[in-house]
Amino acid sequence: MKEKGRDNSLLGLAERFVEFGKTCGADEVEISLVEGREFSVDVRLGQVENLVEAGSLHLSLRVIKDQKTAYVTSSDLAEETVRRLVRNAVVRAGLASRDEHSGLPPLASEDIDIPSLRLVDPEISRLDPSQKIRLALETERIALEDSRITNSHGASFISNEVTAVLANSHGFLGSYDQTFCSLSVGLQAGGTDDKVEDHWASVKRHFRDLETPESVAKKAVERTVRQLHPRKIRTQAVPVIFEPGMTNWLLGFLFACVSGVAVYQKATFLAERLGTRIGGGNITVVDDGLMPGRLGSRPFDSEGLPCRKTTVVENGVLRHFLCNSYAGRKLSLPSTGNADGTGVSPNNFFLLPGTATPQEIIASTEKGLLLTRTIGHGLNPVTGDLSRGAFGLWVEGGQVAYPVSEVTIAGNLEQILNQIEAVGNDLDFRAPVCGPTIKVGELTVAGE
Amino acid sequence: MIHLENPFRLTDTERKKILDLALSRGGEFAEIFAEYRLFSFINMEEEIIKETAESVSLGLGIRVISGEKTGYGYTNDLSIEKIKKTALTAAAITDSGKTLSIPPFHKTPGHRDLYPLSRPAHLASLQDKIELARRAYRACQRIDPKIQKVKVLFQDHVQYVSVVNSEGQIAEDTRPQVKLVCTAVAEKDRRREFGFSGGGGRVGLEYFERVLTPEKIGREAAEEALRLLEAVEAPAGEMPVVLAPGHAGVLVHEAVGHLVEADFNRKRTSIFWDKLGQKVGSPLLTIYDDPTRPSFRGSYSIDDEGTPPARTLLIDRGVVHSFLQDRLSARLMGRELTGHGRRQDYTCIPIPRMSNTYVDRGQDDPEEIIKSVTKGIYAERFEGGQVEDSGKFTFSISAGYLIEGGRLTAPIKQATLIGTNIDILQKIEMVGADLEFGLQTGTCSKEGQEVPVTDGCPTIKISGMTVGGRR
Numbered sequence: 001m002k003e004k005g006r007d008n009s010l011l012g013l014a015e016r017f018v019e020f021g022k023t024c025g026a027d028e029v030e031i032s033l034v035e036g037r038e039f040s041v042d043v044r045l046g047q048v049e050n051l052v053e054a055g056s057l058h059l060s061l062r063v064i065k066d067q068k069t070a071y072v073t074s075s076d077l078a079e080e081t082v083r084r085l086v087r088n089a090v091v092r093a094g095l096a097s098r099d100e101h102s103g104l105p106p107l108a109s110e111d112i113d114i115p116s117l118r119l120v121d122p123e124i125s126r127l128d129p130s131q132k133i134r135l136a137l138e139t140e141r142i143a144l145e146d147s148r149i150t151n152s153h154g155a156s157f158i159s160n161e162v163t164a165v166l167a168n169s170h171g172f173l174g175s176y177d178q179t180f181c182s183l184s185v186g187l188q189a190g191g192t193d194d195k196v197e198d199h200w201a202s203v204k205r206h207f208r209d210l211e212t213p214e215s216v217a218k219k220a221v222e223r224t225v226r227q228l229h230p231r232k233i234r235t236q237a238v239p240v241i242f243e244p245g246m247t248n249w250l251l252g253f254l255f256a257c258v259s260g261v262a263v264y265q266k267a268t269f270l271a272e273r274l275g276t277r278i279g280g281g282n283i284t285v286v287d288d289g290l291m292p293g294r295l296g297s298r299p300f301d302s303e304g305l306p307c308r309k310t311t312v313v314e315n316g317v318l319r320h321f322l323c324n325s326y327a328g329r330k331l332s333l334p335s336t337g338n339a340d341g342t343g344v345s346p347n348n349f350f351l352l353p354g355t356a357t358p359q360e361i362i363a364s365t366e367k368g369l370l371l372t373r374t375i376g377h378g379l380n381p382v383t384g385d386l387s388r389g390a391f392g393l394w395v396e397g398g399q400v401a402y403p404v405s406e407v408t409i410a411g412n413l414e415q416i417l418n419q420i421e422a423v424g425n426d427l428d429f430r431a432p433v434c435g436p437t438i439k440v441g442e443l444t445v446a447g448e
Numbered sequence: 449m450i451h452l453e454n455p456f457r458l459t460d461t462e463r464k465k466i467l468d469l470a471l472s473r474g475g476e477f478a479e480i481f482a483e484y485r486l487f488s489f490i491n492m493e494e495e496i497i498k499e500t501a502e503s504v505s506l507g508l509g510i511r512v513i514s515g516e517k518t519g520y521g522y523t524n525d526l527s528i529e530k531i532k533k534t535a536l537t538a539a540a541i542t543d544s545g546k547t548l549s550i551p552p553f554h555k556t557p558g559h560r561d562l563y564p565l566s567r568p569a570h571l572a573s574l575q576d577k578i579e580l581a582r583r584a585y586r587a588c589q590r591i592d593p594k595i596q597k598v599k600v601l602f603q604d605h606v607q608y609v610s611v612v613n614s615e616g617q618i619a620e621d622t623r624p625q626v627k628l629v630c631t632a633v634a635e636k637d638r639r640r641e642f643g644f645s646g647g648g649g650r651v652g653l654e655y656f657e658r659v660l661t662p663e664k665i666g667r668e669a670a671e672e673a674l675r676l677l678e679a680v681e682a683p684a685g686e687m688p689v690v691l692a693p694g695h696a697g698v699l700v701h702e703a704v705g706h707l708v709e710a711d712f713n714r715k716r717t718s719i720f721w722d723k724l725g726q727k728v729g730s731p732l733l734t735i736y737d738d739p740t741r742p743s744f745r746g747s748y749s750i751d752d753e754g755t756p757p758a759r760t761l762l763i764d765r766g767v768v769h770s771f772l773q774d775r776l777s778a779r780l781m782g783r784e785l786t787g788h789g790r791r792q793d794y795t796c797i798p799i800p801r802m803s804n805t806y807v808d809r810g811q812d813d814p815e816e817i818i819k820s821v822t823k824g825i826y827a828e829r830f831e832g833g834q835v836e837d838s839g840k841f842t843f844s845i846s847a848g849y850l851i852e853g854g855r856l857t858a859p860i861k862q863a864t865l866i867g868t869n870i871d872i873l874q875k876i877e878m879v880g881a882d883l884e885f886g887l888q889t890g891t892c893s894k895e896g897q898e899v900p901v902t903d904g905c906p907t908i909k910i911s912g913m914t915v916g917g918r919r
Contacts, residue, residue, distance in 0.1 A: 044715065050797060052520040053537045056507070071489075071501035075524040076455075081504060088502060095574050097496030129540075151717055153837075188837070192719055193870075195838035235685040265493065266597045266633050269640065342499065376842030377832040378864045378916075382633055382642040387916050389834070389842030389866040405840065408864045408916020410684065446684035446916040 010035060011175055014167035017061065017082060022169055024090045026063040028104045030168040032302060034058045037161045039129065043136045044154035045144075051133075060341065063089045064103055068096040071342065105325035105335060107170045110306045112299040118292045119178040121206040124159050132157040135213055139185045142217035148225045153186030153199065155216075172304040180295075181207055183216050187224045196227035196403075198373065203430065205293055223372070227391060230405035233447040239368035240409060240443045241361055241395065244426055246371045247351060247435035253413060254285065255346050255433060257381045258312055258320075260327030260336075269384040269414070270318060278318045279417030282354060285313040287322055289337055289347030296348035296432030300337070307337040307347055316417070322346070351435030354423030358437040361422045363398040369445050370395050371409065384413040390445070404447070411443045452570070452608045452622050455506060455526075456482045460553055462528065463612050466510070467550050469535040471614060474544030475514040477775070478535075479613040481752065482508040483794040486570055487605040492581045493598065500574060503605075507794040510535045513776060514542035522795045551616035558621055558749030558756050562742050565652030569604035569626045572653050577602050580653070580662050584630045587666030594677065595670050596640070597633040611754030619754035624650050625745065625900060627889055630666050634673035643673030644829075644846070649745040649888040649902075672829065672847055675859050682845070682863035682917025688824035689865065689913045690817055690851060694884035695830050697903030701805050701892070702833035702841045703869040704735055705903075708762045708770075709788075709800040709894075710777035717837040719870065723768045729873025732810050735763040737772060739787060739803035745888045746803035746901040750787070753798050757787025762805075766873070774800045792897035802892060806904035810879025814907040817878045819854040825915060826851050827865065830886075839869040864916040872910055880907030 014031045021029030035057045042050040059082065061072040070093040072085045140155035158181065165175040184201030200220035202211035211219075242250060262268040270278060289307025291297050300306050303325055310320050323331065324339035338344040362370065370393040378387040387410040393400045424437030458466070463480060470478035487503035507524035508531065519541025521534040569577070581600045588598045604626045611619045629646030645668035647660040656662055691699060712718035720728070739747050739757035751757050753775050761769045771777075774789030777800060790801040818826065826849040833843030845863050849856040885904035892901040 048517050048541070050518045050520065051541050052522075052797070053540075054520075054522045054534070054795065056522070056524050056795070058524075069499045071499055072503065073501070074504040074506075076504045076506035077524070085502060085504065092500045092502065092574060095578060096498065096500055099496055099498060151715070153715075153717060188717060190838075192716075192722060195717075195719060197717075197836055197838055265599065266635075266640065267642070375834040375836065375840070376844055376864055376866075377834070378842075378844040378862060380642065380862055382640045383862075385862050387844065387862055387864040387918075389840070389864055389916070391840075406866050406868065406914055408684075408842070408866050408914065410863070410916050410918045444684055444916075444918045446914055448686050448914070 010163065010165040011173060014165050015173065017086065018167050018169050020083060021063050021086050024087050026065050026090050028064040028169050030062040030104055032060045033165040035163045039132065040156060040158040041133050041136050042154050042156045043133065043140055044152055046137065046141065048133060049154060061086065061089065063093055065090055065093045067098045067100060067102050068093045069099065069102045070096060101326055101329040104168050104170055105303050105305050107172055108306050112290065112306050114176050114299045116292060117290065117297050117299060119176060119205060119297060121179045123207045124179040124181055125161055127159065127207065132159065135183055139183055139213035139217050142214055143185050143187055143221050146221045148189050149187050149221060150190060151188040155185035158182045166304050168304060174300055174304060176299050179205055181210055183210055183213065185216055185220045187220050189224045189228055196224060198223040198227065203295065205295065226393065227403045227405070230403040232406055233394065233404050233445065235446045235448065237442050237444050239365055240440045240445065241365060241368060241370045242438045242440065243370065243372050244428060244434065244436055246374065247438050248431050248433055249374060250416070251285070251349060251351055251435050252433050253379050253386060255349050257384065257413065258322055259344050260321040260323030260331060260333065261343050262381055263321050264327050264330040268381045273318050274321065276318060277316050278414055279313060279316040280420050281315045282420060282423050283313055283316050283417055284311065284352040285350065286311050286352065287336065287338065287347050287349045291348050294348045294429055296346060298347065301339040302341055303339040305335055305337050305339065310336045346433050348429065349433045350427060353425050353427040353436040356422050356424055358424050358426055361424055361437055361439050362395055362400065364422065365395045365398060365439065368395045369404065370400060386411055386413060407445050407447045409443050409445055416440050452484065452606050454608060455484050456610065464550055466531055466535045467614050469532055470510055470512050470539050471548050472546055473539045474542040474546055475512045476548065477513040477614055479511045479611060480508060481794055482610045483607065485605055485607040490577055490581050490602040492585050492600040497578055505793060509794040510538045511797065512538040512541050514544060516780060517541050518776065518797055520797050548614060550614050553612070553616050553618050556617050556619040556750065556754055556756065558619060559740050562740060562747050562749050563624050563650045564742055565624060565654065567652040567654045568624060569653055570606040576653060580628055580656055584628060584662035584666040587663035588630050588632050588670045591667060591670035592674055594634045594636050594674060595632050596635040599631045601629050603627045609752060613754065617754050619750045621748055621750045623748060624652065626651055626655065628656065628662060628665055629889055630669040632669040632673040634677050636677045639677060641673050641676035643669045643671065643676065645669040645672065646887050646889040649743045650747055651743050676847060676861065679859040679861040682825065682860040682915060684915060684917040686912050686914050688821045689910045689915065690821060690824065690826045691905060691908040692826060692828040693814065693880060693882045693907050694904060695886040696827055696908065697806055697886050697905040698830045698833050699843055700735060700807050700905055701802060701903040702835040702843055703872055704763060705737065705802045705805045706835045707837065707839060707869060708768065708772055710771040710773045710781060711800050712837050713771050714777045714781050719837065719839040720768055726768055727766050728768055728870050729763060729766040730876035731766045732879040733763055733766050733873060733876050734808040735805065736761055736808060737802050737805045741804050744804045744902050745890065751789045752791045753789035755785045755787040755789060757803070760786045772800045772802060774798055790899050792899060796897050799895060799897065801894065801899050802901050804902045806883065806885065807879065807906060807908065809881050809883040809906050812878040812880050814880040814882050817880055817907050817909045818851060818856065820878065820909065821851045822853060824851045825860060826856055841869060842866045866914050866916060872913060875911040876908060877911045878909040882906045
């Protein structure tokens with residue numbers, strides 16, 4: 001290691017640690033450094049409640065020797081600590097088993113134009129703390145003006161500025177910056193014994209794209225008060241309309257089932273279904289890491305492979321699993337730029353919108369449940385079964401009639417994907433995993 | 449006690465200087481929380497030790513409280529300049545003007561003997577830990593050829609925390625934690641099912657010889673997956689539910705525990721905020737939270753604010769008795785500290801949390817409880833639950849049985865139970881004498897912070913609950 005004139009930038013640090021790993025006897029070394037700056041303010045009932053500001057730097061590292069792998073993470077970046085961890089990792093790798101599928105991916109030839117992804121908003125670093133506090137206070141103030149709102153969980157403004165650096169012994173060296181900001185508020189309505197609650201959050205990379213305090217407050221109020229005075233319903237099988245937030249949740253479950261890691265582990269019911277029909281012709285699901293300005297975009301994944309666009313489900317047919325290089329080698333499938341640490345994660349993973357407006361979808365429903373929230377666990381990728389506590393609005397004669405609570409919904413992902421009768425036009429990319437309003441032909445809704 | 453070299457070399461003079469800076473703009477309270485954690489991890493799947501990992505977490509957080517306001521900063525750069533800057537960041541929460549002076553430091557002793565271990569995992573060789581993983585793996589795999597996939601994870605960490613505050617208090621804790629879990633996928637006629645088991649706690653490796661062997665963990669995971677291959681769809685609708693002892697403690701955790709956390713009551717968002725001293729449930733129901741159960745995963749000798757914890761009575765024969773307090777809520781509510789201020793790590797502000805939560809034993813014979821149900825379900829294993837402050841909660845059964853004519857009959861598949869807490873608490877009809885705790889593997893998430901917990905309960909009968917099955 002060079003002692004004189006050494007490069008103390010993150011890139012320089014990463015390269016030095018890669019070199020050191022090779023000196024210790026590793027065949028392959030991969031280092032990732034993430035530097036973050038975080039600001040968050042929570043306000044409640046007109047007062048600042050919590051104010052957090054911090055900076056941090058974290059290291060993750062992978063070494064491979066004789067096709068045996070060891071990992072390290074550390075928030076202690078002292079040179080002496082990192083050297084000890086690297087030396088230990090090479091020794092520990094010796095105790096793991098030889099795995100012919102292990103190893104870093106080959107250096108990719110493509111180069112993604114990082115600025116075109118619009119991951120950074122320089123305005124975020126220039127925002128004054130008092131401006132961020134004002135936005136949170138303003139959001140809550142507007143929400144509390146509504147007399148139906150009886151209590152507040154508080155409003156928050158959060159901003160993050162993150163630099164990610166990746167270097168490996170195949171010669172990959174890359175880095176990119178990204179920013180995030182969010183404005184949210186959580187509310188309660190009703191008295192002590194008939195409380196209802198909900199919240200709304202706007203999360204963006206660019207400050208100018210963030211919803212206004214008025215918009216966040218109004219949506220949170222509307223979502224909360226529409227649940228007031230719920231009724232119980234009888235157990236029955238009815239059409240269920242998923243609001244976009246609920247479609248996001250369903251797609252998150254689909255992602256878990258098409259993850260290449262789950263596939264080679266046989267931990268998904270879709271493991272042997274590549275090329276077969278798993279949903280209706282109106283279902284096309286895409287993972288795309290290269291959409292400018294979107295929350296799930298990034299130039300390369302955690303192994304340094306360029307991100308790309310992958311059609312996962314095409315008109316109902318399962319086309320691709322999402323793989324890191326390890327899962328890809330295990331399954332003899334291409335790596336899709338979804339590597340994240342030791343697993344895979346979605347980039348922008350979304351259901352392509354249809355043409356119906358949400359209003360048209362509700363109007364087309366004689367009787368059914370408009371699903372607005374679920375709570376609990378109850379997702380089983382091995383079987384595709386899902387079962388959750390649900391909140392929603394009862395639809396009768398094509399109109400929202402009254403709120404319902406204390407129901408559960410139960411079904412199976414494949415059955416749901418095969419009976420989606422309508423796909424809405426309201427895809428909004430408000431989360432990395434997202435979809436529009438959808439209407440499912442029939443699900444069991446358990447009540448009284 | 450176990451020992452870990454303290455990497456924080458702050459002198460008392462430096463500590464005082466940092467706290468003075470934190471209070472330089474005013475405020476009633478300031479605190480330095482320092483954390484050093486060493487973590488190791490082994491993953492075995494597909495017959496091989498696929499990978500091992502080692503992690504170091506080192507950093508400190510500085511908090512300033514002024515009225516109901518909290519300023520917080522954290523850093524993993526431990527240079528004295530950076531720590532002072534972090535103190536000034538936290539100080540920015542107020543500008544009321546300095547009034548406090550810091551008394552001489554004194555040490556607060558924690559609970560003793562909560563971690564009585566003989567073979568600390570962080571000092572054991574990696575080979576020894578790998579062998580534990582292999583034993584669980586082999587035991588799981590050899591139960592039945594229908595077991596198609598096995599995965600075993602071993603994790604251990606040792607966490608040193610120190611708390612120094614403007615009241616002159618200094619407290620330290622060095623907490624071990626071990627976890628060995630096994631998951632199995634069984635397959636028959638193209639149907640796949642999943643099983644899980646595990647154990648651990650604030651123990652050393654001797655636990656896996658004396659208390660729970662890796663073989664038993666592997667076997668239980670396999671047996672659960674195999675049994676689910678034969679499971680039928682759960683019924684849907686309202687019916688009596690019998691909670692099996694142990695794992696069903698998660699219901700208590702969700703339905704009651706979160707709603708007696710002091711912050712939700714101080715803010716009046718919990719439905720319990722105005723119910724202290726009031727009857728909310730069956731007189732058969734008594735609930736405690738106890739951070740001082742030796743070796744338990746959720747235990748600690750001081751909480752993350754330096755307070756020695758105490759067993760806390762939450763519900764006394766159906767009446768709300770007390771809330772789980774941290775410093776901020778206790779002071780604002782004028783209540784005693786209970787030692788339940790916890791945080792995930794140094795990047796987080798402490799908040800009131802549960803530790804080991806359980807329903808006290810009752811009088812009923814567990815067999816009689818099952819016999820009393822003509823048609824209902826027996827909820828045995830759970831994969832978790834969720835509650836909101838309104839009292840609505842769900843929890844997910846991952847394994848259970850139908851009860852027909854007072855007997856357990858067919859195993860049932862995954863189903864969700866939903867209810868409103870006061871309604872369910874009043875419907876508790878029988879409580880068994882057989883208190884057990886669930887797996888020593890659980891984690892509770894609140895406001896994005898995860899902390900280790902356990903929960904427990906005896907056999908409990910609830911006269912009616914909505915079951916979200918599919919038939």
